[in-house]
Amino acid sequence: MKKHTRNLINSIITNAFIILLGVCMLYPVVWLIAASFKESNTIFSDPGLWPKAFTLQNYVKGWQGIGIVGFGTFFKNSFIISGLCVIANVIFCSLTAYAFARLKFAGRNFWFAVMMVTMMLPTHVTTIPRYIMFRKFGWIDTFLPLVIPKFFATDAFFIFLLVQFIRSLPKELDESALIDGCGKFGIYTQIVMPLTKPALITTVIFTFLWTWDDFFNQLLYLNSPSKYTVPMGLRLFLDSSGISSWGPMFAMSVLSLLPCFILFFSLQKYFVQGIATTGIKG
Amino acid sequence: MNKRARKKAIRENLTSYAFLIPWLLGFFVLTLYPMIYSFFLSFTEFNILQPPKWIGLRNYFVMFIGNEQFPRDERFLNSLLVTFKYVFISVPLKLIFALGVAMLMNRDLKLIPFYRTLYYIPTLLGGSVAIAALWRRLFAGDGVLNTILRSAFGLNPPAWISNPKYALYTLILLSVWQFGSPMIIFLAGLKQIPREYYEASAVDGAGKMRQFFSITLPCLSPIIFFNLVMQMINAFQSFTQAYIVSGGQGGPLDSTMFYSLYLYIKGFAFSEMGYASAMAWVLLIIIAVLTALAFKLSGSLVSYGSGE
Numbered sequence: 001m002k003k004h005t006r007n008l009i010n011s012i013i014t015n016a017f018i019i020l021l022g023v024c025m026l027y028p029v030v031w032l033i034a035a036s037f038k039e040s041n042t043i044f045s046d047p048g049l050w051p052k053a054f055t056l057q058n059y060v061k062g063w064q065g066i067g068i069v070g071f072g073t074f075f076k077n078s079f080i081i082s083g084l085c086v087i088a089n090v091i092f093c094s095l096t097a098y099a100f101a102r103l104k105f106a107g108r109n110f111w112f113a114v115m116m117v118t119m120m121l122p123t124h125v126t127t128i129p130r131y132i133m134f135r136k137f138g139w140i141d142t143f144l145p146l147v148i149p150k151f152f153a154t155d156a157f158f159i160f161l162l163v164q165f166i167r168s169l170p171k172e173l174d175e176s177a178l179i180d181g182c183g184k185f186g187i188y189t190q191i192v193m194p195l196t197k198p199a200l201i202t203t204v205i206f207t208f209l210w211t212w213d214d215f216f217n218q219l220l221y222l223n224s225p226s227k228y229t230v231p232m233g234l235r236l237f238l239d240s241s242g243i244s245s246w247g248p249m250f251a252m253s254v255l256s257l258l259p260c261f262i263l264f265f266s267l268q269k270y271f272v273q274g275i276a277t278t279g280i281k282g
Numbered sequence: 283m284n285k286r287a288r289k290k291a292i293r294e295n296l297t298s299y300a301f302l303i304p305w306l307l308g309f310f311v312l313t314l315y316p317m318i319y320s321f322f323l324s325f326t327e328f329n330i331l332q333p334p335k336w337i338g339l340r341n342y343f344v345m346f347i348g349n350e351q352f353p354r355d356e357r358f359l360n361s362l363l364v365t366f367k368y369v370f371i372s373v374p375l376k377l378i379f380a381l382g383v384a385m386l387m388n389r390d391l392k393l394i395p396f397y398r399t400l401y402y403i404p405t406l407l408g409g410s411v412a413i414a415a416l417w418r419r420l421f422a423g424d425g426v427l428n429t430i431l432r433s434a435f436g437l438n439p440p441a442w443i444s445n446p447k448y449a450l451y452t453l454i455l456l457s458v459w460q461f462g463s464p465m466i467i468f469l470a471g472l473k474q475i476p477r478e479y480y481e482a483s484a485v486d487g488a489g490k491m492r493q494f495f496s497i498t499l500p501c502l503s504p505i506i507f508f509n510l511v512m513q514m515i516n517a518f519q520s521f522t523q524a525y526i527v528s529g530g531q532g533g534p535l536d537s538t539m540f541y542s543l544y545l546y547i548k549g550f551a552f553s554e555m556g557y558a559s560a561m562a563w564v565l566l567i568i569i570a571v572l573t574a575l576a577f578k579l580s581g582s583l584v585s586y587g588s589g590e
Contacts, residue, residue, distance in 0.1 A: 011389075014391065015393065018386060018391075018397050026403060028413075028416060029407065029413075032412075044419075044429065092304045095301055096304065098301060099298055099301035099305075105294070105295045108298075111306075114309065115309075118309065118313055120515060120569070121313070121317075122515070122518065122569055124561070124562035124565055124566075126312065126313055126320065127549075128323065128549055128555050128559050128562065129315070129317075132330065132555075135330070149308065149312050151304065152304050152305065152307050152309075152311070152312055154313065209406070209409075210409075213411070215411055215521070215525070215526075220546075231410065231412075234412055234415060235526070238526065238529070239529075250416075253412035257407050257413075260410075261406075264406050268399060
């Protein structure tokens with residue numbers, strides 16, 4: 001009985017501690033959400049979380065954007081870019097992964113090693129030549145430099161993730177499909193793809209998140225406000241500093257985080273699986 | 283091998299390579315060729331408008347040595363120093379924190395899935411411009427943190443972001459704050475350690491500390507090592523946070539001038555693309571050497587249990 005009470009107290013203390021730490025950690029995010037509903041001139045003078053005067057004015061002003069381009073355009077652009085990258089990564093990374101995991105060919109180990117090395121490569125060594133190349137193609141200030149590379153399975157990380165997953169699938173299914181007269185491509189689309197669903201969802205999640213937040217490349221290639229993405233739009237607010245723009249900036253920040261939240265909470269199971277099994281970078 | 287078998291082998295190779303075509307094209311056109319080209323550019327002066335001009339090792343010379351005619355680029359060395367400081371403080375702190383929280387959670391708590399979610403949120407959001415901009419406001423002189431410190435504790439805190447002594451530490455804090463991924467990985471790793479190990483050692487009279495150093499750490503060492511390498515490679519390339527927090531300038535006084543931020547400024551603001559290419563190669567070599575070093579060290583420190 002005594003031991004039981006001690007365990008109970010122990011568990012209460014642990015839980016309380018974890019919750020307290022979690023609250024401290026999330027305080028900035030909660031503050032951001034609260035601030036987005038405060039009146040612009042009270043954001044910094046009102047340190048409390050609950051707004052004294054609740055207003056939607058920041059959202060209205062923020063959505064209008066800066067100059068002639070509204071935030072709706074930035075969101076549309078971000079969704080187009082992220083959507084295309086997701087589709088390309090799912091198709092081409094899995095195609096490549098299938099070849100590495102299941103097909104036999106001369107030089108397989110060599111190419112696999114090459115692929116692994118490209119995963120470790122800092123992106124900077126290719127940044128400048130790629131920029132020069134895309135500039136020659138006339139692709140500056142278009143979405144192409146951000147999207148086209150994904151159609152060539154340049155995200156080695158996801159290839160690796162999918163290879164690991166496909167290798168763990170039973171081979172017997174392939175073989176029986178082969179006997180049934182299914183070709184290599186048929187096996188890929190009919191058998192391997194459906195079974196790889198969990199890893200493909202992980203690919204979808206992280207491609208979306210990383211493209212959504214990929215500020216560096218967007219900064220490099222997008223010049224005109226009508227092509228700007230959400231992070232670029234937020235930067236516009238930041239540049240036009242002055243107290244009055246913080247409110248709209250925070251409101252749009254909250255909106256910009258919303259897709260990540262929704263994705264996270266609807267596909268939570270796959271998040272944890274994906275991270276735990278592959279050690280995804282943060 | 284008879285003719286028919288050989289033909290069949292060739293055909294099989296061809297179909298396999300057909301699957302690899304997109305990746306192979308991408309590798310040659312978007313990775314290998316750019317690498318070779320940037321290696322070439324690193325020995326030139328190049329502003330994208332005029333053709334590259336061969337200057338031998340001068341870019342590298344200016345980075346590390348310098349003389350009267352071509353003075354050493356002190357900003358480069360400073361950015362290297364800032365980045366090293368950032369990587370070697372933030373990565374270990376992040377991993378220690380992640381391991382600590384993972385161990386705290388590694389028991390039979392009903393709310394584990396909820397806690398895991400809670401603690402992953404910073405990682406989910408932390409890479410965004412939105413959070414970096416928020417950070418700038420939180421740690422500004424008249425920011426949220428200081429308002430709390432002043433009103434609740436009567437302190438007179440400095441302006442963290444605009445003080446060169448502290449600015450980098452706000453970025454380190456932002457990085458450590460995002461400890462969710464290694465935490466989830468460690469938590470999964472901790473669950474793999476057989477309970478019998480702890481029970482047996484407890485019978486032998488081992489305390490909690492002893493258990494941690496003799497069981498937990500060795501069993502987790504492959505995971506810790508993997509996380510260390512990946513986090514390090516990523517931290518060296520950090521860009522967004524420093525760019526947003528410092529308004530794209532790496533300030534105050536270059537105290538948040540991350541390597542990739544300086545590379546961006548050199549290559550794209552000053553159009554010194556030859557120099558920026560040389561910087562990219564120096565970064566590649568630094569990462570390669572550190573990764574190799576980590577692998578070498580891991581040979582003696584990491585134990586890959588036979589039970590796996």
